Amino acid sequence: xxxxxxxxxxxxxxxxxxxxxxxxxxxxxxxxxxxxxxxxxxxxxxxxxxxxxxxxxxxxxxxxxxxxxxxxxxxxxxxxxxxxxxxxxxxxxxxxxxxxxxxxxxxxxxxxxxxxxxxxxxxxxxxxxxxxxxxxxxxxxxxxxxxxxxxxxxxxxxx
Amino acid sequence: xxxxxxxxxxxxxxxxxxxxxxxxxxxxxxxxxxxxxxxxxxxxxxxxxxxxxxxxxxxxxxxxxxxxxxxxxxxxxxxxxxxxxxxxxxxxxxxxxxxxxxxxxxxxxxxxxxxxxxxxxxxxxxxxxxxxxxxxxxxxxxxxxxxxxxxxxxxxxxxxxxxxxxxxxxxxxxxxxxxxxxxxxxxxxxxxxxxxxxxxxxxxxxxxxxxxxxxxxxxxxxxxxxxxxxxxxxxxxxxxxxxxxxxxxxxxxxxxxxxxxxxxxxxxxxxxxxxxxxxxxxxxxxxxxxxxxxxxxxxxxxxxxxxxxxxxxxxxxxxxxxxxxxxxxxxxxxxxxxxxxxxxxxxxxxxxxxxxxxxxxxxxxxxxxxxxxxxxxxxxxxxxxxxxxxxxxxxxxxxxxxxxxxxxxxxxxxxxxxxxxxxxxxxxxxxxxxxxxxxxxxxxxxxxxxxxxxxxxxxxxxxxxxxxxxxxxxxxxxxxxxxxxxxxxxxxxxxxxxxxxxxxxxxxxxxxxxxxxxxxxxxxxxxxxxxxxxxxxxxxxxxxxxxxxxxxxxxxxxxxxxxxxxxxxxxxxxxxxxxxxxxxxxxxxxxxxxxxxxxxxxxxxxxxxxxxxxxxxxxxxxxxxxxxxxxxxxxxxxxxxxxxxxxxxxxxxxxxxxxxxxxxxxxxxxxxxxxxxxxxxxxxxxxxxxxxxxxxxxxxxxxxxxxxxxxxxxxxxxxxxxxxxxxxxxxxxxxxxxxxxxxxxxxxxxxxxxxxxxxxxxxxxxxxxxxxxxxxxxxxxxxxxxxxxxx
Numbered sequence: 001x002x003x004x005x006x007x008x009x010x011x012x013x014x015x016x017x018x019x020x021x022x023x024x025x026x027x028x029x030x031x032x033x034x035x036x037x038x039x040x041x042x043x044x045x046x047x048x049x050x051x052x053x054x055x056x057x058x059x060x061x062x063x064x065x066x067x068x069x070x071x072x073x074x075x076x077x078x079x080x081x082x083x084x085x086x087x088x089x090x091x092x093x094x095x096x097x098x099x100x101x102x103x104x105x106x107x108x109x110x111x112x113x114x115x116x117x118x119x120x121x122x123x124x125x126x127x128x129x130x131x132x133x134x135x136x137x138x139x140x141x142x143x144x145x146x147x148x149x150x151x152x153x154x155x156x157x158x159x
Numbered sequence: 160x161x162x163x164x165x166x167x168x169x170x171x172x173x174x175x176x177x178x179x180x181x182x183x184x185x186x187x188x189x190x191x192x193x194x195x196x197x198x199x200x201x202x203x204x205x206x207x208x209x210x211x212x213x214x215x216x217x218x219x220x221x222x223x224x225x226x227x228x229x230x231x232x233x234x235x236x237x238x239x240x241x242x243x244x245x246x247x248x249x250x251x252x253x254x255x256x257x258x259x260x261x262x263x264x265x266x267x268x269x270x271x272x273x274x275x276x277x278x279x280x281x282x283x284x285x286x287x288x289x290x291x292x293x294x295x296x297x298x299x300x301x302x303x304x305x306x307x308x309x310x311x312x313x314x315x316x317x318x319x320x321x322x323x324x325x326x327x328x329x330x331x332x333x334x335x336x337x338x339x340x341x342x343x344x345x346x347x348x349x350x351x352x353x354x355x356x357x358x359x360x361x362x363x364x365x366x367x368x369x370x371x372x373x374x375x376x377x378x379x380x381x382x383x384x385x386x387x388x389x390x391x392x393x394x395x396x397x398x399x400x401x402x403x404x405x406x407x408x409x410x411x412x413x414x415x416x417x418x419x420x421x422x423x424x425x426x427x428x429x430x431x432x433x434x435x436x437x438x439x440x441x442x443x444x445x446x447x448x449x450x451x452x453x454x455x456x457x458x459x460x461x462x463x464x465x466x467x468x469x470x471x472x473x474x475x476x477x478x479x480x481x482x483x484x485x486x487x488x489x490x491x492x493x494x495x496x497x498x499x500x501x502x503x504x505x506x507x508x509x510x511x512x513x514x515x516x517x518x519x520x521x522x523x524x525x526x527x528x529x530x531x532x533x534x535x536x537x538x539x540x541x542x543x544x545x546x547x548x549x550x551x552x553x554x555x556x557x558x559x560x561x562x563x564x565x566x567x568x569x570x571x572x573x574x575x576x577x578x579x580x581x582x583x584x585x586x587x588x589x590x591x592x593x594x595x596x597x598x599x600x601x602x603x604x605x606x607x608x609x610x611x612x613x614x615x616x617x618x619x620x621x622x623x624x625x626x627x628x629x630x631x632x633x634x635x636x637x638x639x640x641x642x643x644x645x646x647x648x649x650x651x652x653x654x655x656x657x658x659x660x661x662x663x664x665x666x667x668x669x670x671x672x673x674x675x676x677x678x679x680x681x682x683x684x685x686x687x688x689x690x691x692x693x694x695x696x697x698x699x700x701x702x703x704x705x706x707x708x709x710x711x712x713x714x715x716x717x718x719x720x721x722x723x724x725x726x727x728x729x730x731x732x733x734x735x736x737x738x739x740x741x742x743x744x745x746x747x748x749x750x751x752x753x754x755x756x757x758x759x760x761x762x763x764x765x766x767x768x769x770x771x772x773x774x775x776x777x778x779x780x781x782x783x784x785x786x787x788x789x790x791x792x793x794x795x796x797x798x799x800x801x802x803x804x805x806x807x808x809x810x811x812x813x814x815x816x817x818x819x820x821x822x823x824x825x826x827x828x829x830x831x832x833x834x835x836x837x838x839x840x841x842x843x844x845x846x847x848x849x850x851x852x853x854x855x856x857x858x859x860x861x862x863x864x865x866x867x868x869x870x871x872x873x874x875x876x877x878x879x880x881x882x883x884x885x886x887x888x889x890x891x892x893x894x895x896x897x898x899x900x901x902x903x904x905x906x907x908x909x910x911x912x913x914x915x916x917x918x919x920x921x922x923x924x925x926x927x928x929x930x931x932x933x934x935x936x937x938x939x940x941x942x943x944x945x946x947x948x949x950x
Contacts, residue, residue: 038181077179077180078181078182087483097826102418103364134867135867140871142871143832156387
């Protein structure tokens with residue numbers, strides 16, 4: 001299959017690659033760029049585990065082709081706090097025990113990071129609405145909701 | 160209970176940081192150099208003869224390295240034989256004299272397929288994309304065979320046979336009787352009899368299954384990474400099936416993204432992927448997709464109970480009768496486990512003298528059912544707890560009051576039920592305060608104020624469910640505790656974590672038992688290369704079995720270290736204390752001999768080392784429990800039912816739980832909350848539906864509905880923990896408990912909300928259309944007295 005050249009910004013770095021047009025963005029990130037923190041749970045856009053931030057908005061990377069990210073800025077879980085301390089959303093998931101197996105967690109962190117960057121004063125309904133785009137099978141969500149409120153409080157305080 | 164050392168403290172998890180940075184290592188993150196990828200062609204038919212499989216085009220497709228059909232796979236690896244499923248302990252045989260038939264499962268179908276999703280052919284290619292392309296070039300000829308989906312239909316004399324050599328579809332059957340149920344029913348003041356069905360739903364962890372296998376080209380050793388709850392059992396199975404000595408085969412469960420029982424079974428792909436890696440001399444990977452998971456990974460539940468209760472005028476239950484049909488799906492892979500759990504948890508917390516139970520397990524042309532969080536308990540609790548509410552209604556009693564009146568009282572402990580547990584021991588509840596749990600749940604749910612808000616349009620009801628759970632089943636778990644010369648302590652255990660936080664809780668246990676700091680302990684599990692013996696993390700067992708194995712091993716290490724430290728300091732061992740990783744003479748806390756120095760003293764390079772001592776400061780232990788220990792819980796829920804839409808809203812959910820001594824309260828509550836949500840999913844949203852032709856009609860997450868954060872109710876938890884007298888730690892298992900109660904409690908609450916309409920809930924899930932149907936039927940039957948109800 002003929003390959004297509006793409007260029008994109010991935011976690012702040014310029015990257016270029018030749019990819020098949022049918023290659024999913026999730027597979028490109030995981031298997032071509034070897035950033036395995038983005039997880040794939042359903043490959044049909046329901047579970048949200050593969051959520052990344054594309055040009056500031058949360059996107060399910062299993063519902064995008066890599067070629068659609070040509071020219072875009074893509075941020076994955078590895079880009080949230082690359083070196084230093086955990087970011088506020090990550091820290092909140094840790095403190096509130098909003099995670100168990102950790103497989104869905106990067107997706108939640110990316111969804112919530114995008115929401116709180118765009119609307120730091122999101123109300124509870126908006127938080128819940130955002131969280132409902134990601135499935136978790138371990139926690140029963142109570143502590144995830146707690147983590148989201150904690151992250152909002154801290155990001156509001158920082159803003 | 161106040162914290163006793165580290166046990167009981169809500170320490171933050173040591174697992175989290177790596178996972179939060181996206182640096183977890185799940186099976187699909189492992190990609191050895193030159194790794195090939197596999198894809199499976201699966202049966203589109205529920206029952207058919209396979210007359211021809213033509214791989215000739217597929218093997219010529221771009222990037223394809225090999226393709227296998229059933230005959231080739233059978234020649235290379237044979238069928239899956241579940242020998243363990245045949246084992247019936249002698250006391251179980253004496254108690255219920257079971258019929259247990261277990262079929263070998265072909266790794267790839269040979270002459271017949273018996274459920275939709277059964278693997279028929281495997282393609283191995285340079286990438287998953289190319290492997291899936293080639294699947295479309297495989298030509299399979301099928302000849303339709305008659306299909307049976309319903310387990311009761313499967314037991315009828317003229318039903319199509321799943322196994323042509325058998326005379327019927329009965330895979331397992333047993334009866335249990337105690338007391339004189341016939342006399343009790345004849346003499347009863349009140350009786351109820353109903354048919355309740357526990358519908359089929361499943362674990363559906365967010366990470367699907369997956370296997371990576373690689374043969375070392377230099378020494379021929381095989382390494383398998385699998386998203387498994389039982390890597391050691393998989394190692395033993397693969398060693399037999401592929402002809403490896405167990406020490407030349409290593410199975411690793413890396414980070415695993417949830418399991419809930421589904422990853423405790425052994426599957427055809429677990430065998431086929433390593434087989435392909437061996438045949439092709441290259442690493443091979445297969446990652447299940449969601450459609451495969453829903454169709455082909457193990458399902459849970461699906462039992463039909465015809466249950467009857469007899470009571471006297473005071474609400475004292477005199478007898479219970481139950482005729483149970485369990486749907487095994489197309490194969491029985493684990494024998495008695497699930498159906499027998501249903502028997503030994505049917506009486507739950509209740510003291511009932513006369514019992515008559517018949518269990519029949521039917522093969523059908525559906526996916527295999529196997530343990531899923533609760534494993535036979537939610538099914539049986541749904542039936543018995545629904546029957547309790549029907550009886551309460553019949554007697555005009557409060558359902559909570561009826562329950563309390565019939566519960567085993569704390570002073571009856573230890574209480575023998577008269578049954579034999581699956582491990583062969585008499586079933587004896589070791590400890591617990593069941594009436595206390597009920598009172599606590601009732602207090603927590605605080606229903607009165609909410610019930611007062613009920614209206615004709617939005618009806619509010621309360622429901623309860625009580626259960627017991629045998630936890631920590633044998634045969635064994637292993638652990639090894641070692642002190643490294645730098646003072647670091649490594650704890651290896653034979654289980655594997657799928658999110659339970661073992662690296663935190665087991666470190667708390669080890670640090671306390673050894674006398675070292677929590678942060679000096681590193682816990683390693685899920686790897687047969689780290690520890691040769693192990694059983695796995697299933698059945699609410701790891702805390703009980705691995706936890707106590709660690710205590711035994713750590714105690715042995717501490718005592719040996721003390722003896723050596725005493726030699727080093729030239730004082731009596733009795734005069735030494737070990738705290739925070741260092742020995743001090745009693746009364747001289749300023750003098751410290753770090754444990755790491757004791758380990759270093761044993762170094763072979765140390766000329767002063769004591770003669771005859773081994774170089775490692777380590778000990779292993781195998782913990783074999785005498786039998787299970789009984790956790791218990793009572794759930795209480797208040798629901799609002801919108802009569803016009805049929806929508807059920809959970810207003811408040813309360814759980815009172817007894818899981819023995821709690822090691823980490825935050826993690827314990829997280830386990831309960833997660834279990835409750837899976838139970839809520841089953842109660843309200845999730846159902847695996849087959850049509851009459853055996854097609855799975857809920858084959859994606861668009862049809863198989865998992866609850867989201869928006870569906871999470873207000874959850875109130877309380878512990879009424881009674882330490883287990885059966886193990887040194889006093890712990891009971893709690894992984895499954897939360898998932899047992901919700902289907903029954905919610906069904907009871909919905910029926911309570913709609914009781915004026917005459918609604919009887921006989922099965923779930925209670926989605927809007929089913930609730931509307933129940934209301935319509937009740938109105939049609941003439942119970943309706945509400946004008947807001949459409950017909």
